[in-house]
Amino acid sequence: MNSDIQLAAASGGGCHIFSGCGFPAPGLQDFDFKPIFSIGSFHFTKPILLALICAAAVIVFFWAAFRKPKIVPRGMQNLGEVALFGVRDQILRPSLGKKGDSYLPFLTAMFFFIYFMNVLEIIPIAQFPVPSRVGFAWSLALIVYVTYLYIGIKNQGLGGYFKNMIPHDVPWWIYPILIPIEFARYIFIQPFTLGIRLFANMFAGHLLLLIFTLATWYLASLSIGLLFAATSFVMVLGVTLLEALIQLLQAFIFTTLTATYIADSLEAGH
Amino acid sequence: MLDLATQALAAGTTTGVTGSLKVFGAVAYGLAAIGPGVGIGLIFGHAIEAMARQPEATGRITQYMWIGFALAEALALIGLVVPFIFSGG
Numbered sequence: 001m002n003s004d005i006q007l008a009a010a011s012g013g014g015c016h017i018f019s020g021c022g023f024p025a026p027g028l029q030d031f032d033f034k035p036i037f038s039i040g041s042f043h044f045t046k047p048i049l050l051a052l053i054c055a056a057a058v059i060v061f062f063w064a065a066f067r068k069p070k071i072v073p074r075g076m077q078n079l080g081e082v083a084l085f086g087v088r089d090q091i092l093r094p095s096l097g098k099k100g101d102s103y104l105p106f107l108t109a110m111f112f113f114i115y116f117m118n119v120l121e122i123i124p125i126a127q128f129p130v131p132s133r134v135g136f137a138w139s140l141a142l143i144v145y146v147t148y149l150y151i152g153i154k155n156q157g158l159g160g161y162f163k164n165m166i167p168h169d170v171p172w173w174i175y176p177i178l179i180p181i182e183f184a185r186y187i188f189i190q191p192f193t194l195g196i197r198l199f200a201n202m203f204a205g206h207l208l209l210l211i212f213t214l215a216t217w218y219l220a221s222l223s224i225g226l227l228f229a230a231t232s233f234v235m236v237l238g239v240t241l242l243e244a245l246i247q248l249l250q251a252f253i254f255t256t257l258t259a260t261y262i263a264d265s266l267e268a269g270h
Numbered sequence: 271m272l273d274l275a276t277q278a279l280a281a282g283t284t285t286g287v288t289g290s291l292k293v294f295g296a297v298a299y300g301l302a303a304i305g306p307g308v309g310i311g312l313i314f315g316h317a318i319e320a321m322a323r324q325p326e327a328t329g330r331i332t333q334y335m336w337i338g339f340a341l342a343e344a345l346a347l348i349g350l351v352v353p354f355i356f357s358g359g
Binding site for chain 1: 336339340341343344347350354
């Protein structure tokens with residue numbers, strides 16, 4: 001991570017405040033990583049490794065919880081049931097209702113994968129939220145996009161899906177405004193905002209944490225600087241708590257909107 | 271301040287945003303944060319008022335409040351990210 005290089009260079013030269021060097025401001029370079037290994041032009045970087053670790057963690061968690069399920073749950077199964085029923089009652093039932101229970105595995109996997117990826121930001125050693133590399137957010141949004149388009153067209157037919165986008169009990173002169181807006185919403189805006197909401201939240205959070213962490217180091221010169229550094233460190237703790245909330249919230253929002261979009265695709269098909 | 275801006279514009283090249291123009295990225299985010307700031311305030315204010323009027327609906331109101339907050343916050347954060355698109359603001 002470029003911040004490691006900055007810190008190494010800074011510590012080698014003792015680059016703190018009051019010694020004539022500028023603040024090593026975080027920026028886009030802190031989101032690029034040197035590849036761990038490369039196969040041709042495919043570079044295996046730290047975000048890819050973290051995403052694979054998260055996927056494995058989700059699989060291992062739910063496999064361990066429901067390996068030998070008992071009627072009266074014990075141990076890991078308790079946690080797995082809390083997780084599963086939490087997703088079902090808070091995310092799935094409000095949008096899809098009881099008949100949407102078949103989407104529970106999809107939504108559970110989505111929620112926990114995104115949450116584990118997000119929470120890697122505040123876990124030591126990893127300390128990088130994987131969706132802050134925009135490709136990861138776009139891939140998840142693409143999965144949701146293809147899913148709800150497929151469900152919509154399968155349930156309502158190709159023409160029926162586009163016809164049901166537009167409510168029918170509006171005055172005729174609204175249609176020239178309504179049709180482009182509704183079409184753009186379902187085809188362009190929903191997947192775009194779904195992906196970029198996750199990406200931008202994680203990107204901004206990581207940047208914020210970097211600013212205060214680097215500032216704590218930079219301000220820690222052996223004088224009044226230590227007081228500045230302590231204040232900056234308090235901000236690091238505050239931002240970490242804020243990020244913990246935002247990470248859970250963003251995973252919840254992504255999954256809730258997925259359920260809503262699937263419900264929209266199912267609902268007009270009767 | 272106007273001739274500072276003129277100088278900055280004259281120094282900037284046609285491709286991307288160079289050093290002297292990068293400050294406008296911060297201005298851009300400041301402008302982008304006005305709308306969502308008002309929006310989030312409205313969301314939480316109305317949620318608090320609704321919870322005061324009907325305390326037994328607090329759970330459902332809280333759920334919709336968080337959903338609305340995330341949707342409004344998304345616009346502010348897109349505004350934060352856009353200056354970084356133009357060559358590392």
